Amino acid sequence: MIQCKTSKEIGGMGHSVKRKEDDRFVHGTGKYIDDFTLPGMLFMDIIRSPYAYAKITNIDKEAAMAIDGVVAVITGKDLEQYNLHWMPTLMSDMQMVLPTDTVMHQGQEVAAVIAKSREAARDAREAIMVEYETMKPVIDPFKALDDDAPLLRPDKEGQKNNQAWHWEVGDKEATEKVFNEAEVVVKEQMHIPRIHVASIETCGCVANYNKIDNHLTMYMTTQAPHAIRTVFALVAGHVGLTEEKIRVISPDIGGGFGGKVPVFPGYVIAIAASFLIGKPVKWIEDRSDNLTNSFARDYHITAEMAGTKDGKILATRMKVLADHGYTDAAANPSKFPTGMFSIGTGSYDYPTAFMEADAIYTNKPPGGVAYRCSFRVTEAVHAIERITDRYALEIGKDPAELRMQNFIKKEQFPYKSPTGWEYDSGDYHAGLELAMKTVDYQKLREEQKELRKQGKLMGIGLSTFTEIVGAGPSKDFDILGIKMFDSAEIRVHPTGKAIARFGTKSQGQGHETTYGQIIAEELGIPSKDIIVEEGDTDTAPYGLGTYASRSTPTAGAAAAIAARKLRDKAKKIAAYLLEVSEDDLEWETGKFFVKGAPEKSKTIQEIVFASYTNHPQGMEAGFEATHYYDPPNLTFPSGAYICVVDIDPETFDIKVRRFVAIDDAGNIINPMVAQGQVHGGLTQGLAPAMYEEIIYDEEGNAINGTLMDYLVPTAVESPNWETGHTVTPSPHHPIGAKGIGESPTVGAPPAIANAIVDALKPYGVTHMDIPITPYKIFKKLKDMGVLDKPITE
Amino acid sequence: MKREITLKINGEEYTSTVEPRTLLVHFIREHAMLTGTHIGCDTSSCGACTILIDGKSAKSCTILAIQAVGKEITTVEGLALADGPHPLQEGFKENHGLHCGFCTPGMMMRAVELLEKNPNPTEEDIRWGISGNLCRCTGYNNIVKAIKYAGAKMRGDELPSTEPEFVE
Numbered sequence: 001m002i003q004c005k006t007s008k009e010i011g012g013m014g015h016s017v018k019r020k021e022d023d024r025f026v027h028g029t030g031k032y033i034d035d036f037t038l039p040g041m042l043f044m045d046i047i048r049s050p051y052a053y054a055k056i057t058n059i060d061k062e063a064a065m066a067i068d069g070v071v072a073v074i075t076g077k078d079l080e081q082y083n084l085h086w087m088p089t090l091m092s093d094m095q096m097v098l099p100t101d102t103v104m105h106q107g108q109e110v111a112a113v114i115a116k117s118r119e120a121a122r123d124a125r126e127a128i129m130v131e132y133e134t135m136k137p138v139i140d141p142f143k144a145l146d147d148d149a150p151l152l153r154p155d156k157e158g159q160k161n162n163q164a165w166h167w168e169v170g171d172k173e174a175t176e177k178v179f180n181e182a183e184v185v186v187k188e189q190m191h192i193p194r195i196h197v198a199s200i201e202t203c204g205c206v207a208n209y210n211k212i213d214n215h216l217t218m219y220m221t222t223q224a225p226h227a228i229r230t231v232f233a234l235v236a237g238h239v240g241l242t243e244e245k246i247r248v249i250s251p252d253i254g255g256g257f258g259g260k261v262p263v264f265p266g267y268v269i270a271i272a273a274s275f276l277i278g279k280p281v282k283w284i285e286d287r288s289d290n291l292t293n294s295f296a297r298d299y300h301i302t303a304e305m306a307g308t309k310d311g312k313i314l315a316t317r318m319k320v321l322a323d324h325g326y327t328d329a330a331a332n333p334s335k336f337p338t339g340m341f342s343i344g345t346g347s348y349d350y351p352t353a354f355m356e357a358d359a360i361y362t363n364k365p366p367g368g369v370a371y372r373c374s375f376r377v378t379e380a381v382h383a384i385e386r387i388t389d390r391y392a393l394e395i396g397k398d399p400a401e402l403r404m405q406n407f408i409k410k411e412q413f414p415y416k417s418p419t420g421w422e423y424d425s426g427d428y429h430a431g432l433e434l435a436m437k438t439v440d441y442q443k444l445r446e447e448q449k450e451l452r453k454q455g456k457l458m459g460i461g462l463s464t465f466t467e468i469v470g471a472g473p474s475k476d477f478d479i480l481g482i483k484m485f486d487s488a489e490i491r492v493h494p495t496g497k498a499i500a501r502f503g504t505k506s507q508g509q510g511h512e513t514t515y516g517q518i519i520a521e522e523l524g525i526p527s528k529d530i531i532v533e534e535g536d537t538d539t540a541p542y543g544l545g546t547y548a549s550r551s552t553p554t555a556g557a558a559a560a561i562a563a564r565k566l567r568d569k570a571k572k573i574a575a576y577l578l579e580v581s582e583d584d585l586e587w588e589t590g591k592f593f594v595k596g597a598p599e600k601s602k603t604i605q606e607i608v609f610a611s612y613t614n615h616p617q618g619m620e621a622g623f624e625a626t627h628y629y630d631p632p633n634l635t636f637p638s639g640a641y642i643c644v645v646d647i648d649p650e651t652f653d654i655k656v657r658r659f660v661a662i663d664d665a666g667n668i669i670n671p672m673v674a675q676g677q678v679h680g681g682l683t684q685g686l687a688p689a690m691y692e693e694i695i696y697d698e699e700g701n702a703i704n705g706t707l708m709d710y711l712v713p714t715a716v717e718s719p720n721w722e723t724g725h726t727v728t729p730s731p732h733h734p735i736g737a738k739g740i741g742e743s744p745t746v747g748a749p750p751a752i753a754n755a756i757v758d759a760l761k762p763y764g765v766t767h768m769d770i771p772i773t774p775y776k777i778f779k780k781l782k783d784m785g786v787l788d789k790p791i792t793e
Numbered sequence: 794m795k796r797e798i799t800l801k802i803n804g805e806e807y808t809s810t811v812e813p814r815t816l817l818v819h820f821i822r823e824h825a826m827l828t829g830t831h832i833g834c835d836t837s838s839c840g841a842c843t844i845l846i847d848g849k850s851a852k853s854c855t856i857l858a859i860q861a862v863g864k865e866i867t868t869v870e871g872l873a874l875a876d877g878p879h880p881l882q883e884g885f886k887e888n889h890g891l892h893c894g895f896c897t898p899g900m901m902m903r904a905v906e907l908l909e910k911n912p913n914p915t916e917e918d919i920r921w922g923i924s925g926n927l928c929r930c931t932g933y934n935n936i937v938k939a940i941k942y943a944g945a946k947m948r949g950d951e952l953p954s955t956e957p958e959f960v961e
Contacts, residue, residue, distance in 0.1 A: 026901070028828070706838070
């Protein structure tokens with residue numbers, strides 16, 4: 001049970017306060033990027049490459065320019081004059097804004113049309129004649145390092161092959177020794193597919209450059225407005241757009257999930273167009289452009305586990321081949337090219353591990369951004385949770401029992417992992433016990449036995465994961481050199497109502513409600529009296545934005561500490577008003593009272609009013625505080641998930657019968673919102689487990705680049721999620737919270753995959769790559785030659 | 794090429810000169826300036842643009858504006874009742890049936906017809922009923938709950954609890 005310290009009227013932490021942002025959304029008055037119309041606004045459309053790898057031999061603008069309403073056609077050669085044809089990615093690689101001579105993936109921007117109407121821009125897009133000379137693309141990352149593979153990035157100095165970088169962590173030799181001597185070693189090759197966040201709103205912007213003032217207002221779909229402003233200043237400072245002349249406004253965002261962190265070429269072209277033409281330019285990405293111009297994941301992982309015959313895990317080893325497309329356009333902290341992949345040693349206690357990764361360039365879209373996960377945690381968790389099940393299968397031990405045997409124990413925290421992390425807290429046994437009790441695990445195993453006798457396929461899958469979120473401590477975490485702190489500014493008005501501004505940016509997480517609850521908890525001002533504002537770089541304090549479940553761990557902490565600064569000030573004012581010493585005062589939510597004389601008190605509202613009307617001489621007037629929070633450590637949410645599937649033995653149709661998710665995100669701000677995050681994250685975990693993958697053919701054509709064939713789960717595929725929680729507060733976080741938005745997306749895929757593989761155990765299946773579809777099962781069994789094998793045990 | 798048309802949206806007439814190819818969703822958003830109806834795909838897959846035409850839900854990206862001449866069009870801006878929010882608007886808010894809010898107008902407009910045809914739908918009825926509308930944020934649990942709540946309210950039944958339920 002979640003305990004509340006404040007009354008329902010105050011609405012502090014633990015209350016399921018209804019969301020403030022909902023009124024405008026349910027009345028259709030939210031304001032998303034495509035809802036902006038500025039006077040004289042022009043429309044931009046983008047011509048994209050039909051080929052994966054080709055030389056551009058000619059771009060004929062004439063027919064397009066002849067269309068009524070067309071104002072300009074912009075090519076890479078045009079941008080080259082201003083040195084704006086390339087831009088740095090967040091990973092300090094380079095990405096083309098528009099190509100001058102070569103296209104590197106299908107769907108890459110080739111030229112942009114600017115017109116007075118959306119229709120004219122679309123017509124001109126069709127009328128532009130581009131001539132290409134095609135080349136044989138590099139599609140298979142395993143062949144990218146072959147001797148006969150073309151060098152895809154000759155622009156990079158000293159680049160000899162198609163390897164972008166190599167990374168490793170852990171003790172290679174010690175790990176090798178454990179593996180050589182272990183009683184049991186298991187190994188599986190896994191692919192975590194190339195997928196896309198597919199937020200229902202695509203990306204877009206309205207770039208409004210004002211020539212008279214030399215000022216740019218950039219309305220755009222970004223999860224990180226301040227960081228993006230700095231990137232723009234770095235890219236365009238040399239043409240006079242320095243940072244004080246740029247205002248980024250991120251309005252209501254129709255879903256982000258990591259897909260709205262990077263700077264896409266479309267934004268930069270729109271800015272260039274507005275800069276050159278002097279009018280506002282709107283660009284709204286098409287859905288198919290959205291799905292095929294960025295991606296998440298695409299990790300090929302060789303995962304190995306060494307252990308004893310009776311189930312003690314001794315070591316793990318993982319080797320990754322990361323397909324990054326033609327440039328590394330991920331959005332990881334600078335020092336972590338594989339993000340937080342090194343969390344992949346999991347929730348288990350063993351001293352030895354080694355991990356390495358090689359990033360490869362191919363003729364595919366760039367990316368490697370998140371899909372509702374903290375920097376590659378999903379890939380890591382999938383590998384460790386799958387290989388743990390594989391180990392259990394190998395030694396004939398129940399996977400739940402094996403996990404219980406190997407969990408890091410509650411009293412071992414803070415726990416130093418073999419890859420160098422310090423897990424802050426957790427109670428893994430309690431989570432799994434609750435999940436097992438909820439599904440009645442033993443009874444399910446008995447039922448499974450019975451069903452197998454009848455030739456029926458039923459599987460039970462577990463995932464007991466540890467997340468790593470809240471990046472992060474400034475000694476290790478930065479993006480392009482900017483430390484990953486986050487901020488809160490609280491201003492309380494004379495009448496006791498407040499506005500609070502943050503460096504983060506909600507895309508549906510409910511910050512307008514939950515941040516208010518944190519402040520309400522600390523100050524006793526009712527959360528309904530607090531307006532929360534984000535997404536305007538002119539007014540909000542600098543922050544790194546919302547992704548990687550970092551808002552509560554960083555900006556949420558900043559809110560609590562800023563509020564505590566105000567409470568300290570309030571105490572001084574209360575002492576002055578009550579004519580007592582500060583030591584004589586005690587705080588109770590919403591008021592200070594004199595110890596032993598509770599009738600002598602001042603409410604927070606009275607104190608705030610006094611700060612403007614009757615503050616002590618010598619004290620600064622007003623009631624405002626700002627805090628930039630630099631977390632001392634990351635937070636480590638965890639979860640225990642159990643999935644039950646039934647598979648039709650003839651069609652291999654997979655039905656998720658039950659899914660129970662027990663999360664531990666520390667203290668909960670708003671149970672309703674936290675649960676909503678878990679529900680949504682679970683469906684986004686189901687998606688890559690069973691439905692989603694962007695598939696490329698040998699020529700580099702994306703063969704499912706629309707929502708007709710890229711299968712986002714509907715309400716029918718998505719089961720009724722059952723959720724619960726254990727609460728192990730983070731010891732270093734001011735309000736003991738850990739972050740919740742991404743745990744379910746991270747934890748669900750291996751639970752589902754493990755359930756399906758478990759169902760197929762009678763056939764001898766040990767692993768299947770996600771997304772697991774009926775056809776994939778059919779093909780697997782056929783390839784194994786067991787399609788007709790009776791499945792009764 | 795262009796011609797002037799008048800469409801009746803939420804009881805008001807909007808006259809504008811449009812190209813024949815103008816989609817109804819573009820008329821609603823860019824001519825009537827009612828931006829509560831959203832666009833999420835180019836293939837009529839997502840349902841973010843769902844509206845009512847003569848009381849029936851339709852994806853407004855699948856219809857030309859000129860085809861809607863003479864019809865009664867209702868968008869999310871016309872959903873609220875004279876004395877307050879529509880039960881669906883209330884249901885979505887009370888049950889946390891939305892996160893980013895982008896799919897919400899389409900989802901609610903679809904649910905209007907669903908509840909009209911089937912005032913007391915089962916969970917399965919609701920799930921199939923909204924299967925033409927994609928939501929990326931909520932995982933659908935609370936959308937189902939929101940629609941059930943709205944159904945109860947419209948039938949005049951006792952309202953179900955809006956508190957989140959957890960396994961314990």
